[in-house]
Every structure is written in C-alpha cells, then in structure tokens.
C-alpha cells in the first residue's frame with residue numbers, strides 16, 4: 001500500500017484510532033491533514049510525523065469550522081484524495097425516556113451530520129479527478145441496538161446508511177465509500193471504562209482481548225488504498241469476532 005502523492009484528511013486525529021491511522025498512512029507516503037479540536041495534540045502529532053502532516057483545528061460539529069479546516073488542508077497539500085471521517089463522541093448513557101434533547105441533537109450533528117458535510121466538501125475535487133476513497137468510522141452500534149444511548153446508536157446506524165448511499169451514487173465516478181466498524185479498541189474512549197468492566201467485556205470477545213488502534217489502522221489503510229479498488233459500500237468489522245457471536 002503506497003500512498004505517495006495522496007492527500008488524506010483524517011478527522012479525530014488528535015487521539016486513538018484517528019491518530020494511529022494518520023501515522024500509518026503517513027509512514028506509507030501520504031500527506032496527512034489532521035483535524036480535531038485540541039490544537040496542542042494536533043501540533044504534537046504533526047510534529048512527530050514531520051513535513052507531510054499538518055494540523056487544522058476544527059469542531060466538526062460546526063459546519064463553517066469544518067469547511068474552513070478542509071479549505072486550509074487543500075491549500076496546503078492540494079485536493080483531498082482520501083477522507084477518513086472518524087471523529088465521534090459516545091454521548092451519555094441515559095434511559096430513552098429521559099434522554100436530553102440537546103445531547104441527542106449534538107450527537108447526531110457530530111457523529112453523522114458532520115460526516116455528510118465533510119463528504120460534500122471533498123466530493124467535487126474527487127469527482128473532477130474521477131477517483132477518491134472515503135472511509136467512515138461506524139461502530140457495532142451501526143449494526144446492533146444498544147440500551148441507554150439512542151442518539152449514539154441512531155448516529156452510527158446513520159453513518160453506515162450514508163456510506164452506502166454515497167457508495168452507490170459515486171461508484172460510476174470512481175469514488176469508493178466504506179465504513180469501518182471498531183469492536184472494542186483500546187483508546188482513550190475505552191480507558192474511561194472501569195477496569196472490572198473492561199475485564200467483563202474481554203470475556204465476551206471471542207478472541208478474549210480488546211483490539212489495538214494499530215490493528216484497526218491496518219484495515220483502515222487497506223480500505224483507503226488502491227489495494228481495495230473494487231471494494232465499496234461495505235462495512236468491515238475489526239472486532240475480534242464480537243458481531244458474529246451468538247450469546248444464548
């Protein structure tokens with residue numbers, strides 16, 4: 001997988017899955033635009049990667065900020081050839097009856113609507129080039145229900161639907177869109193779960209351990225690469241077998 005000459009924009013690149021994938025793509029030759037809210041973290045990551053990476057601060061839930069960051073990215077490295085729309089929040093766990101309307105709206109805006117905004121922004125140059133790769137980060141909640149977090153489940157089902165819609169519409173233009181489904185991947189998001197609960201989770205994973213961001217990044221890089229040139233509209237789980245498990 002050689003990404004030389006490509007420009008890949010990664011949202012949620014200040015930590016976890018986005019950060020590790022950005023570094024892997026850069027190590028394989030890509031120019032990388034790193035998007036997230038924490039400037040210090042973005043500067044740190046860009047500094048570690050070197051000249052082929054630059055950080056652009058944006059709250060993806062703010063359309064103007066997101067579009068401005070993507071404009072800056074295109075000015076720096078040229079048109080975006082690959083988009084990894086990965087930024088996301090988990091939201092709070094609250095019974096559906098009491099679920100706050102503002103949290104619901106914010107979760108949908110950050111996890112789903114912002115992905116559409118980013119895709120809309122990069123599509124024109126991809127259409128012109130007759131080539132492009134879009135990868136969206138879903139969740140097991142893209143394919144299964146989960147109690148107490150209706151906003152997250154709705155948003156992650158939404159990004160899978162969005163991926164399929166874009167894949168079908170853009171296939172004739174040479175643009176691919178796929179959705180990667182992390183199972184339980186060790187990032188800051190999962191570190192917030194109490195250790196005893198983490199142990200219980202691991203017992204429910206057929207492979208009996210959580211995945212690493214590096215394991216996820218390898219599959220993400222494949223789906224963004226020309227090696228996956230005939231793969232589009234797919235959801236690809238990196239989950240140690242969880243989604244295929246039948247608990248009785």
Ligand SMILES: NC(=O)c1ccc[n+]([C@@H]2O[C@H](COP(=O)([O-])OP(=O)(O)OC[C@H]3O[C@@H](n4cnc5c(N)ncnc54)[C@H](OP(=O)(O)O)[C@@H]3O)[C@@H](O)[C@H]2O)c1
Nearest residue numbers: 012014015016017036037038059060087088139184185187
């Ligand atoms: N880890 C897992 O097991 C797992 C499982 C299922 C799905 N996922 C999905 O994987 C993706 C990455 O999560 P992660 O596990 O790598 O967690 P993480 O380490 O907490 O990373 C989340 C990233 O998203 C960014 N972000 C959050 N809200 C943002 C906003 N409003 N604007 C811009 N950036 C924002 C954060 O950056 P700033 O805070 O600097 O803005 C950070 O870079 C998410 O979409 C998540 O839903 C992860």
